[in-house]
Amino acid sequence: MTTFRVPQRMDFSTVAPKVFKAVLALDAAAREGLDPVLLELVQIRTxxxxxxAYCLDYHTSDARKAGESEERVHQLSAWEESSLYTEEERAALALTEAVTLLPGGVSDEVYAEAARHFGEKELAQLIALILTANAWNRMNVTTHKTPGAA
Structure with missing residues (x-):
């Protein structure tokens, strides 16, 4: 079997190191106080x-290291139809989708459900995590950073 490899357009960390380091700092700050498994679920869903592909590979690996089951990782794309996720995780995943897709904004219902499960500080951290995950995704998709790329 021949593997197709999408050529990477640029190494963002080398070309724009200040921006890359700023996103790394935002990422580290956003993770503070969040459950490691929830953190990975949100990043995988984003x-x-x-x-x-790069972030899927990276975060599914990290989720497994954090103790996440294969079954939950595999069902994440259909989390709304799965019974494997807690109410808290479901609220975080709904917020993840609303913030990531953003065409109609984040509804009051989605925000209220997330606020019901997360205190104000933790909710702010979760929103920051979603924003950061989207920044990484957009950087990596645009530059064609692929799994196995340096």
């Missing part, structure tokens, strides 16, 4: 929506 990467699924944005079709970021």
């Amino acid at each position: 990467a699924q929506i944005n079709r970021c």
Whole structure:
């Protein structure tokens, strides 16, 4: 079997190191206080929506290291139809989709459900995580950063 490899357009970290380091700093700050498994679920779902192969590979690996099951990773793209996710995770995933897709904004219902499960500080961290995941996805998709690329 021959593997197709999409050529990487640029190494963003080399070409724009200040921007790259700023996104790394935002990423580190956004992660503070969030459950490691929830964090990976949100990042995987964001990467699924944005079709970021690099981030899918990276975060599914990290999710497994954090103790996430294969079954939950596989069903994440259909989380609304799955019974494997907690109410808190479902609220975070709904918020992830609303913030990532953003065509009609984040509805009051989605925001209220997330606020019901997360305190104000944790909700702010979750929103920051979603924003950061989207930034990474857009950077990696645009530059064709693919799994196995340096």
